[in-house]
Amino acid sequence: MPSQTLRYAYFPGCVAQGACRELYQSTAALTQALGIELIELKKASCCGSGTFKEDSQLLEDTVNARNIALAEQLNLPLLTHCSTCQGVIGHVDERLKESQQTNPNYFEQVNGLLKKEGCSPYRGSTEVKHLLWALVADYGLEELQNRVSRKLAGLKCAAFYGCYLLRAQTHIPYDDPLEPESMENVFRTLGATPIYYRGRTQCCGWPLSSYATTQSFKMAGSHIQEALDAGADCMVTPCPLCHLNLDSRQPEVEKVIGKTLGLPVLHLPQLICLALGISPQQLGLDRHIVSTRPVLEKLGF
Known part of the structure; x- marks a missing residue:
């Protein structure tokens, strides 16, 4: 501690x-x-x-x-x-x-x-x-690793940073805004495997969704498909607005791009809590639009 x-x-x-x-x-x-x-x-x-x-x-x-x-x-x-x-x-x-x-x-x-x-x-x-920075810089990944009771071995996680966390501020002392690694380092700490893909630092499309819905959903669909093509079991985001466009609207995204996706999208605290042995029921994983069951089954829950 x-x-x-x-x-x-x-x-x-x-x-x-x-x-x-x-x-x-x-x-x-x-x-x-x-x-x-x-x-x-x-x-x-x-x-x-x-x-x-x-x-x-x-x-x-x-x-x-x-x-x-x-x-x-x-x-x-x-x-x-x-x-x-x-x-x-x-x-x-x-x-x-x-x-x-x-x-x-x-x-x-x-x-x-x-x-x-x-x-x-x-x-x-x-x-x-941000909570991510607090965990990495204040709590520390070594301390976090000491608290892991259920390693997420075999789970392939694709980070979706989005834009605001990385590029809204002039100075970010905790990560590289162009080539970030903080979420991937958290994944490794939990025993999971990070997946890299082109769209992980790009906009999810949420800001466009109220006036350019088709373009917004095409952006989201492109990111999700890239993560799937790279072998991801799930996408993990530190932003609830990204989560809305990537998870809540994924069925609508599928209709726009004409493809079935079905990629679970987790909030960062949910993923970490699973590695700490906290039950999925406590984490609201049943509230997601895209079922998180494949993730839980892969982890043996």
Whole structure:
């Protein structure tokens, strides 16, 4: 175990509390099993998933400055398990920290709006960190390996990073945004075999789905087919929005591309929990649209 209990201000986001409730469920199971303490930010608001700035950059910055300030009040890093939330909030944090030095008038404008609403000011005193980064950088893969009780031997996992986790921020000290390895390293730690394919760092198509549905589904279908062709038993993603396009909409994707796919798509905490010996029932694996039964059968559940 780490020398002291890891504590985070937990920003679960919207999707994990709604359409992907199993992510919320499995994150709770994972952090409890590892002894990580999460203090949920009940008063936090939606990050906007990148849409607020289409109307106003000031709106996106102010809404998310408030979210970060809630974590700052606790003197804790803000932890999210959503790549989109990481990308949006992390980028706002990065931009506002820079504006403290280069554009103090804008920085004060954001805090002026927060003060007007009775909110605590943004200070730029903490960090926005995805669950993946917390596991790799704070908890440590060696410690995680010590907790594995059921190795995922023989399971071939295809990571789907998506775009926000890797490229929304200017500085990511935990991985290479063009050639990432953090998820593959987690897979190896769990005893699984990582599968590499071209689309693992590309967009899932979700941002296009509301106005260019066919193109969105073609993108998702291309990624899933590439993973299947590379021999994957499942796809694993750190983003619930990617999960929606790759799992929940996979039957619709199949109709658009005219192919049967049937590739299970797991949330990252679900995969890790299986290796920690946590039962599939606790992880909401029965909530997926594409059945996860082939994965569980291969692992002997």
